[in-house]
Amino acid sequence: MELRQLTYFVAVAEELHFGRAAERLHIVQSAVSQQIQRLERELGAALFDRSPRRVRLTAAGERLLPEARAVLTAAEKARAAVAAPAVLRIGTSTGLGAHLDRVLAAFAERAPDVPVELVSLPVAERLGSVAGGRLDAAFVRSADAPPGVRILPLWPDPLVAALPAAHPLAARPEIDLADLAALPLALTPRRTNPALVDLVVGACHQAGFEPVPGPFTGSLQDTLATIGARPLWTVVYASHARVLHTPKVAYLPFRAPGLALSTGLAVPASAPTPHLDDLLLACGDHES
Numbered sequence: 534m535e536l537r538q539l540t541y542f543v544a545v546a547e548e549l550h551f552g553r554a555a556e557r558l559h560i561v562q563s564a565v566s567q568q569i570q571r572l573e574r575e576l577g578a579a580l581f582d583r584s585p586r587r588v589r590l591t592a593a594g595e596r597l598l599p600e601a602r603a604v605l606t607a608a609e610k611a612r613a614a615v616a617a618p619a620v621l622r623i624g625t626s627t628g629l630g631a632h633l634d635r636v637l638a639a640f641a642e643r644a645p646d647v648p649v650e651l652v653s654l655p656v657a658e659r660l661g662s663v664a665g666g667r668l669d670a671a672f673v674r675s676a677d678a679p680p681g682v683r684i685l686p687l688w689p690d691p692l693v694a695a696l697p698a699a700h701p702l703a704a705r706p707e708i709d710l711a712d713l714a715a716l717p718l719a720l721t722p723r724r725t726n727p728a729l730v731d732l733v734v735g736a737c738h739q740a741g742f743e744p745v746p747g748p749f750t751g752s753l754q755d756t757l758a759t760i761g762a763r764p765l766w767t768v769v770y771a772s773h774a775r776v777l778h779t780p781k782v783a784y785l786p787f788r789a790p791g792l793a794l795s796t797g798l799a800v801p802a803s804a805p806t807p808h809l810d811d812l813l814l815a816c817g818d819h820e821s
Contacts, residue, residue, distance in 0.1 A: 534572065534575055534576075535568075536604070536605065536608055537568060538568045538569070538571065538572040539572075539601040539604055539605055540558070540605060541554070541558065541565050541568045541569055541572075542569060542572060542580060542594075542597070542598075542601055543598065543601050543602060543605065544557050544558055544565070545565065545569060545581065545588070546580075546581075546590055546594060546598050546601075549587070549588050549589060549590075550588060551565055551566055551569075551588065569581070576593070576597075578591070578593040579591050579593065579594075580593055580594035580597060581594055619647070619807055620647075620648045620649070620650050621644075621647055621648070621649050621650070621669050621670075621807060621808055621812070622649075622650045622652055622667070622668050622669050622670075623649060623650070623651055623652065623668065623669065623670050623671060623672070623812075624651075624652050624653075624654055624659035624662060624663065624668045624670070624671030624672065624673075624799075625651050625652065625653050625671075625672055626656070626659075626671075626672040626673060626674055626796070627653075627726075627753070627773075628690075628753075628769065628770035628772065628773035629672060629770075629772060629773065629796075630770060630772040630773030630774070630775060630776045630777075631772045631773075631775045631776055632688070632690075632772045632796070633651075633672075634776070635818075636812075636815050636816055637649060637815075639814075639815035639816075639818035640808075640811060640812055640815035642815075642818075643811040643814060643815055643818075644808055644811045647807075647808055647811075652668060654671075655725070656673055656674075656676055656726070659671040659673060659799065660673065660676065660678070660679050660682055660799055661679070663681075663682050663799045663800065663801060664679055664680065664681035664682050664801070666801065666804065669800075669806045669807060669808075669809075670798050670799060670800045670806050670809065670812060671798070671799045672687075672796060672797075672798060672799075673796070673797055673798075673799050674690060674728060674729070674794040674795065674796050674797075675728035675732075675794045675795055676728065676797070676799070678799065678802075680802075681801065681802050681803070682799050682800070682801065682802055683799070683800060683801075683802045684797040684798065684799050684800075685797055685798045685799075685800065685813065686795060686797050687795075687796045687797055687798055687816050688795075688796055688816075689793045689794070689795050689796070690770050690771070690772060690793055690794050690795070690796045691770070691771045691786070691787075691791055691792065691793040692732075692733070692768040692769065692770060692771065692787070692791070692792040692793060692794070693768065693769055693770075693771045693774050693784045693785060693786050693787070694708055694710075694713060694766055694767075694768060694784070694785045694786075694787060695757060695760055695766060695767050695768065695769045695774070695782050695783070695784055696713070696716065696760060696764075696765070696766040696782070696783055696785070697760055697761060697762075697763070697764060697765075697781065697782065697783070698761070698780065698781050698782055698783040699781070700716075700764060700783070702785070703783035703785065705785060706785075707785055707786045707787065707788050708785040708786075708787060708788065709740070709787070709788050710736055710737060710740040710787060710792075711740040711741060711742065713766050714737075714740070714741075714742035714744075714745075715745075716745070716747075716764055716765060716766045717744075717745040717746065717747030717748075717764070717765050717766075718733070718737075718744040718745060718746065718747050718765070718766060718767065719747035719748060719749060719750065719756050719759065719760065719765045719766070719767045720733060720734075720744075720747070720749070720767060720768070721749065722749065728794055729768070729794065732792060732794060733768055733792065736792055747765045747766075747767075748765075753769070757769075757777070757779050757782050758779075760781075760782050761779065761781030761782050762781070768792065769784060771784075771786070798812070798813070798816065
């Protein structure tokens with residue numbers, strides 16, 4: 534008895550028509566008939582009553598059908614057990630910091646056999662890659678979903694002020710935005726992160742001042758190194774600040790209401806993302 538014979542038998546049993554079963558299996562009808570006849574000879578019993586008008590299962594066929602389905606299900610599980618696990622490709626956002634560490638740890642507990650590949654891209658490319666199927670999911674902040682993508686809300690991401698550790702303001706437990714008005718602001722260009730720039734500059738305007746433009750150094754690491762040596766300030770996500778080791782830079786929370794952007798998970802709008810449930814539960818696990 535072969536798995537192929539059982540597959541053909543189940544198809545005919547469900548279609549009750551040899552021609553339709555052959556179409557479903559993408560083979561010629563004669564091949565289906567030959568394998569069913571061979572199976573019947575091996576079992577020593579007719580499995581179908583055949584007539585010009587209809588095909589129906591015999592009593593032996595009725596008894597075989599659930600067993601054949603169980604064998605085919607077991608065979609599929611066996612194949613899946615030894616198959617290489619699919620890689621879950623996730624686009625990452627700058628500054629996830631402790632969030633990402635905890636999400637990955639929680640996901641590894643829920644799906645230990647699923648490898649994760651992290652891909653760092655600008656937000657527009659991240660969203661485009663999700664829409665095009667090149668990424669399974671992506672972390673994004675305060676972004677609008679393009680066609681073919683939906684964004685599932687995750688958590689708010691507060692910002693903290695980064696300023697020289699030697700500056701008098703660094704001795705405070707928290708800071709008002711207006712206290713930073715005299716210091717130049719080193720901020721990424723708006724085209725790189727419009728949501729962040731609009732939030733910070735808008736908050737400065739609400740606090741009553743126009744931020745003094747500071748030098749843009751090209752990366753957060755370079756910006757923090759510059760802040761450690763010069764009187765500048767910038768903003769860093771609190772989750773990222775917790776994993777940064779920069780002794781010459783101090784990180785101060787803003788007084789309420791503070792500054793924050795919302796983080797979400799971008800996924801394809803129609804095609805299911807593999808292991809999405811485990812990934813979302815991991816996001817919730819790390820928050821709790």
